[in-house]
Amino acid sequence: MGNFGRVVRVALGYYWTVAASVVCALIVAVLWGANISFLYPIVEVVGNQQSLGQWVDKSIAEAETTLAEQRAIAANLEKQLTSAAAGEKASLSRELRAVKGRAQAADDALTRSRWLKPWIDAYLPSDPFQTLLVIMLAFLGATVIKDFFMVLGSALADRIAQLAVFDIRKEFFRRTLRMELGTFSESGTSDLMSRFTHDVESLAGGLQTLFGRAVREPLKMVSCFVLAAFICWQLLVLSLVVVPVAGFLIGILAKTLKRANRKALEEMSSLFTILNETFLGIKVVKAFTMERYERRRFHETSKKVYKKSMRIAVVDAMVNPVTEVMGMITITLAILFGAYLVISGETHILGIKMSSEPLSLSALMAFYGALAGVSDPARRLSEVFSRLQRASAASDRIYEKLDRTPRVCDPVQARLVGRHHRDLVFENVSFRYSHAQPVLEEINLRIPFGETVAIVGPNGCGKSTLANLIPRFYDPASGSIRMDGVDLRDMRLRDLRSQIGLVNQETLLFDDTVLNNIRYGSPHATRQQVIEAAKQAHAHRFIEQKLEQGYDTVVGQGGGRLSGGQRQRISLARAILRDPAILILDEATSQIDLESEQLIHKVLEQFIRHRTAVIITHRLATLALADRVIVMNAGQIIDLGTHEQLLARCDVYRRLHQMQFKETA
Numbered sequence: 001m002g003n004f005g006r007v008v009r010v011a012l013g014y015y016w017t018v019a020a021s022v023v024c025a026l027i028v029a030v031l032w033g034a035n036i037s038f039l040y041p042i043v044e045v046v047g048n049q050q051s052l053g054q055w056v057d058k059s060i061a062e063a064e065t066t067l068a069e070q071r072a073i074a075a076n077l078e079k080q081l082t083s084a085a086a087g088e089k090a091s092l093s094r095e096l097r098a099v100k101g102r103a104q105a106a107d108d109a110l111t112r113s114r115w116l117k118p119w120i121d122a123y124l125p126s127d128p129f130q131t132l133l134v135i136m137l138a139f140l141g142a143t144v145i146k147d148f149f150m151v152l153g154s155a156l157a158d159r160i161a162q163l164a165v166f167d168i169r170k171e172f173f174r175r176t177l178r179m180e181l182g183t184f185s186e187s188g189t190s191d192l193m194s195r196f197t198h199d200v201e202s203l204a205g206g207l208q209t210l211f212g213r214a215v216r217e218p219l220k221m222v223s224c225f226v227l228a229a230f231i232c233w234q235l236l237v238l239s240l241v242v243v244p245v246a247g248f249l250i251g252i253l254a255k256t257l258k259r260a261n262r263k264a265l266e267e268m269s270s271l272f273t274i275l276n277e278t279f280l281g282i283k284v285v286k287a288f289t290m291e292r293y294e295r296r297r298f299h300e301t302s303k304k305v306y307k308k309s310m311r312i313a314v315v316d317a318m319v320n321p322v323t324e325v326m327g328m329i330t331i332t333l334a335i336l337f338g339a340y341l342v343i344s345g346e347t348h349i350l351g352i353k354m355s356s357e358p359l360s361l362s363a364l365m366a367f368y369g370a371l372a373g374v375s376d377p378a379r380r381l382s383e384v385f386s387r388l389q390r391a392s393a394a395s396d397r398i399y400e401k402l403d404r405t406p407r408v409c410d411p412v413q414a415r416l417v418g419r420h421h422r423d424l425v426f427e428n429v430s431f432r433y434s435h436a437q438p439v440l441e442e443i444n445l446r447i448p449f450g451e452t453v454a455i456v457g458p459n460g461c462g463k464s465t466l467a468n469l470i471p472r473f474y475d476p477a478s479g480s481i482r483m484d485g486v487d488l489r490d491m492r493l494r495d496l497r498s499q500i501g502l503v504n505q506e507t508l509l510f511d512d513t514v515l516n517n518i519r520y521g522s523p524h525a526t527r528q529q530v531i532e533a534a535k536q537a538h539a540h541r542f543i544e545q546k547l548e549q550g551y552d553t554v555v556g557q558g559g560g561r562l563s564g565g566q567r568q569r570i571s572l573a574r575a576i577l578r579d580p581a582i583l584i585l586d587e588a589t590s591q592i593d594l595e596s597e598q599l600i601h602k603v604l605e606q607f608i609r610h611r612t613a614v615i616i617t618h619r620l621a622t623l624a625l626a627d628r629v630i631v632m633n634a635g636q637i638i639d640l641g642t643h644e645q646l647l648a649r650c651d652v653y654r655r656l657h658q659m660q661f662k663e664t665a
Contacts, residue, residue: 003395004388004392007164007168010164011161011163013164017160021153027145027146028219029220031149032373034142035142036366036369036372050128052120052131056120060110060117066106070100070102081096154212157210160207160211171402172401173196176192178406179404179406180407180408181468182433183404190269190273194268195398195401199265200394202394203395205387205391206395207391210391216377217381218381221374224373228367261386261392262397264311265390265394267304268305270301271302274294274298407475408473410492410493411489415491417491418484420499420612421449422449424482425445425446426466427479428442429478429479430479438477440465440466441635441636443637445630445640449581450609452612452625453629454615454616454625454629455614455616455617456632457652461632461635462632466632467584469481470582471496471497471584472496472497499582500580501574501576501578502584503568503585504571504586507571509562509570511557513551513553513554514551514552514553515530515552518534520574521574521575534551534569534573536603536607537570538600539569542566568600572603576607580611582614583614584614585615587616587617601622601625613625629641629643
């Protein structure tokens with residue numbers, strides 16, 4: 001089971017609930033076997049038209065007679081053995097052992113009957129019909145109690161499954177949040193969503209089955225086997241000769257089921273991806289009339305899911321017939337062998353001793369009842385395989401992500417640092433996302449505290465990557481970045497990122513109130529502090545005047561109920577409230593209108609004072625905020641200086657400036 005075993009260990013942590021569930025399963029199993037054992041007294045009462053009191057008296061008398069006869073025969077054989085010839089001693093010894101065995105069986109039967117007699121005389125009536133009535137009432141009561149504990153056991157199994165999945169889902173989410181930024185673009189959010197929902201639900205179903213049916217049904221089978229073995233264990237063993245073959249066939253089917261379930265879960269992830277992309281990009285889909293294309297793409301992936309599901313269904317459907325055929329072979333053997341023993345009165349089959357005394361019809365009926373009682377749990381167990389194999393496949397997919405180690409993590413011994421106050425230094429920094437061409441090469445840069453630098457360059461030159469190295473979204477492949485002389489890799493991520501404010505080109509707001517979105521980076525801020533930050537970001541007026549519930553207005557998924565300028569100002573208010581020592585603006589004004597851009601520039605002129613600011617932009621107005629401008633091309637810094645200096649000496653900067661000037665005009 002591998003990873004599913006790890007899931008089970010999590011569930012076993014709730015040991016009291018597990019123990020209660022197992023106790024319920026044991027009670028159900030015992031009562032299941034007890035209900036079947038009622039068949040014996042029913043046959044004795046109805047078949048012989050006598051009460052159990054009369055039956056036990058008759059049994060005692062018969063046992064005493066048999067015991068006396070067998071002891072007499074044994075005594076006679078012992079006398080013959082002393083005077084027998086050497087050739088006769090072997091056969092006489094075998095006959096003596098058989099007689100002693102029958103005598104012992106009669107003695108055991110006598111002991112059981114004498115033990116039962118006081119109980120039967122005290123609690124059961126002497127009339128046959130009234131005896132049957134009491135037996136049936138006891139049968140009904142045992143069934144009610146059994147069903148009560150079955151319901152309770154199922155509820156406890158569900159509780160174990162849901163608690164374990166609750167823990168695993170939390171741990172999965174915690175580990176996922178610890179992963180570096182690149183992991184999310186590599187894996188894709190749709191695949192993660194599929195694992196968090198569909199796979200985890202499969203895990204819950206598997207655990208519920210494991211601690212429910214997978215425990216209860218085998219115990220019910222054991223209860224029936226114990227009853228059958230008590231009647232005639234040799235006949236039971238002979239009847240179960242085909243069980244190893246059944247186990248081998250079911251093992252093959254189980255492996256096939258696990259493979260099929262894993263492929264089905266992977267296809268389900270692809271389906272999640274299509275749904276996510278289509279719904280998020282619905283405006284583009286409709287604008288380019290690509291509904292037919294998306295329907296076809298969804299149809300093809302759904303068809304793959306259908307085929308994988310049908311493969312699972314076919315393999316799963318084979319489990320029941322295999323189990324049923326093997327069960328019928330077992331029943332057939334039991335009927336043939338048992339009927340032979342009863343009809344012939346023999347105690348041996350093919351020279352193998354089956355019992356010390358011939359089986360009675362009532363004992364054989366109880367034996368058949370016990371084997372029949374095995375069939376229902378066996379049938380239910382065949383339904384367990386599919387869910388367990390699906391859960392096993394899901395656990396492999398979940399732990400595949402859970403076992404990842406983040407490449408960007410806290411150091412073993414972190415260095416304590418105060419608020420940034422000196423400089424930010426890049427020394428021989430190189431970076432690549434994979435083994436492909438490097439994104440950054442040999443970056444050397446010093447940004448004194450309080451300076452505002454703008455980074456410009458053509459698309460794909462590494463501007464955003466350079467900025468993303470500052471909060472350690474990624475670590476350099478070589479070289480180092482130091483803040484106030486301390487390598488960023490020697491600092492706790494929380495200590496580093498608590499000093500950084502970030503405003504991106506694509507402003508992300510959460511489906512929450514305006515107040516909570518501004519307070520997102522500073523959870524302990526008061527409402528008044530949030531309002532002050534909003535005023536500094538020129539957001540307070542539109543929040544109070546244009547939003548129905550002011551700061552308590554829910555902005556919708558991604559802030560979809562607000563305009564681009566409104567979202568950007570709320571994002572800026574969030575950064576202002578955080579009061580960072582380092583501010584990173586990544587094309588923060590590229591997708592908003594001119595009025596919003598002018599308002600934000602007024603805010604930034606005041607806010608960037610006495611803090612380090614890194615601005616990625618191509619807007620002329622934003623460049624005016626910078627003390628220096630960094631020009632990048634092909635992953636390298638090709639020039640650094642003021643706006644006027646770069647216009648005079650840098651061809652790349654001059655070309656970018658001319659292009660922007662034309663766009664602005």
